[in-house]
Amino acid sequence: MDAKLMEKGASQENKIKLTLLNNTGYVFEVKDYMTLRKHHHIVGALVGTCSNRGWSANDCTMPVELSPLETRLLLEQGIAELVSKKESLLRELSNVELLEHAKEFDLRINQQKDTLNEEKLKESERNMEKIMAGKRKKLLKQGVQEKDIHLNPSEILQEIRAGLKFDSKNALLDIPCAHAEEHEAQLVHYLKPDHSLKYLVFRDYWLKGKYITCGDAFGADFLVYPGDPLLYHASHIVILLKSSKINPLDLVTKVRLSVTVNKLCVFAYLEEDSRDANGKPKIVYQTFVWEGNREKER
Numbered sequence: 001m002d003a004k005l006m007e008k009g010a011s012q013e014n015k016i017k018l019t020l021l022n023n024t025g026y027v028f029e030v031k032d033y034m035t036l037r038k039h040h041h042i043v044g045a046l047v048g049t050c051s052n053r054g055w056s057a058n059d060c061t062m063p064v065e066l067s068p069l070e071t072r073l074l075l076e077q078g079i080a081e082l083v084s085k086k087e088s089l090l091r092e093l094s095n096v097e098l099l100e101h102a103k104e105f106d107l108r109i110n111q112q113k114d115t116l117n118e119e120k121l122k123e124s125e126r127n128m129e130k131i132m133a134g135k136r137k138k139l140l141k142q143g144v145q146e147k148d149i150h151l152n153p154s155e156i157l158q159e160i161r162a163g164l165k166f167d168s169k170n171a172l173l174d175i176p177c178a179h180a181e182e183h184e185a186q187l188v189h190y191l192k193p194d195h196s197l198k199y200l201v202f203r204d205y206w207l208k209g210k211y212i213t214c215g216d217a218f219g220a221d222f223l224v225y226p227g228d229p230l231l232y233h234a235s236h237i238v239i240l241l242k243s244s245k246i247n248p249l250d251l252v253t254k255v256r257l258s259v260t261v262n263k264l265c266v267f268a269y270l271e272e273d274s275r276d277a278n279g280k281p282k283i284v285y286q287t288f289v290w291e292g293n294r295e296k297e298r
Helices: 030-040 068-076 095-110 113-126 128-141 153-163 197-207 248-260
Strands: 004-007 016-021 024-027 045-049 060-065 080-084 183-188 211-214 222-225 236-240 264-275 281-288
Touching: 016 030, 016 068, 016 183, 024 030, 024 068, 030 060, 068 080, 068 197, 113 128, 113 153, 128 153, 197 211, 197 222, 197 236, 197 264, 197 281, 236 248, 248 264, 248 281
Parallel strands: 016 080, 236 264
Antiparallel strands: 004 183, 016 024, 024 060, 045 060, 080 183, 211 222, 222 236, 264 281
């Protein structure tokens, strides 16, 4: 049976709450994400949008999507726990609950009326010269003599204030990242232990204190950073092999690629004949450095 727990805003538990979405963990609290990034060198990927023009890969914000590898690692290390909010947040609401939500929504929208009106007046003050020029031009077209035109900025501002009408279409919809209301969540027990090479290598580098991200952009399985990727460039690209054998052409291609992007190339594979302290196949790392035509240059 899944245990049930209550959530409201940031977790009061020691473990960080990861919300199960798309078969992986998501982080909705900024404080939790900063804890993961600073103290547990977990990067994840910002997938929210802070632009009113829609989602952009270069302009993202909370929430953070963790990779399945990161999610599994945090659960195994006891740093976080995975919860599902599907039953609580996707259930069908009663008529009373729907009315309450509608009232709260209307209240939040209407609270913006004064703020939006003040912003409109400030904008009018900043553009008062253009407004007065437009009114003067309009009066002249109507046949009013220049000497008879008397425009007062204060009166124009009062006229604008009297004509302001609040339109809910111009209101901002406030969508908090973390759910604002108290709700239930079910504790989820993740899948069986993962003994794949990809996860074992990811965990091994993490245990060594490194930051690890996806290496697809560099034709690798992982990128390894000595510190936070916001402050450091990746130092290594890691390529996973099914065995110690590799096609010579692939070897040259990957190593030369690593030179092009100014990183060291690491090949990782499992050595079935050698076991670690837990009886599992040992991970073998081989680092290659491309020397090119150095001998010819001498």
